[in-house]
Amino acid sequence: MKNIYIILGIVVLVMIGVVWKSNSDRKAREEALAQQTQQHNQKMAQLEAENQARLAQEAKDKAQKEQARIESNKQAKIEQANFDKDHQVVSNQATVEKKAEDDKPDKIKEIENKVKELAFDPDSAKFRNQKGNCGEVNAKNRFGGYTGFKMYIYDDKTDMVTIEDLDKFYDHGMMKILWDARCPN
CATH class of the missing domain: 1.20.5 (Single alpha-helices involved in coiled-coils or other helix-helix interfaces)
Known part of the structure; x- marks a missing residue:
């Protein structure tokens, strides 16, 4: 045990x-x-x-x-x-x-409208140096650019507008002569 x-x-x-x-x-x-x-x-x-x-x-x-x-x-x-x-x-x-x-007097507005009729873009026409029937205009050409101010002369007798360089006959020299003869100073 x-x-x-x-x-x-x-x-x-x-x-x-x-x-x-x-x-x-x-x-x-x-x-x-x-x-x-x-x-x-x-x-x-x-x-x-x-x-x-x-x-x-x-x-x-x-x-x-x-x-x-x-x-x-x-x-x-x-x-x-x-x-x-x-x-x-x-x-x-x-x-x-x-x-x-x-x-503006109505006569100047009438002349401006005649000038605008000759512009390619009438709404773009800008005016300066307006004296009597004469002045300067700047408007856009076919390319959309402004051409620079050009002299214009309105002839009451023929109801026509002459613009510098528009038809190559009225160059700057010719327009200056016409301007001095027809436009008041």
Whole structure:
């Protein structure tokens, strides 16, 4: 029986050893799990911080873009106001020019219409230095460019207009002679 007690003692010791080993393995696994959980939580906190930083940067960029858009709109409004102001000035100048056109004597208007009949683009005709039946006209040619001011003389007797260089006969020299003879100073 002594052998049975010895065997039983050995079995009990082995069982205690197995339980102790199982207990220490469980503690090691719990410590490893706790360490992994801590590492996971740290990684998640780091990811959350990076995500918050990214969102903050996106919000900052969006705010800057919105501010730039607002500034651009302000600049566009200023430019539009300046354009409208300039357009109003041009419109006012056109009104003044139209009024001046309306104030011209009928005879000068009639002569201008005769000159315009000879122009390629009658609406483009611009007049200056108008004295009596004489003056200068600038109008667009077939290429769309202005030809430069040319002298013209209207003859009451023949109801005809002579324009410098129109038919190559009345060059500048010839027109100057006619101008000096027929046009008042």
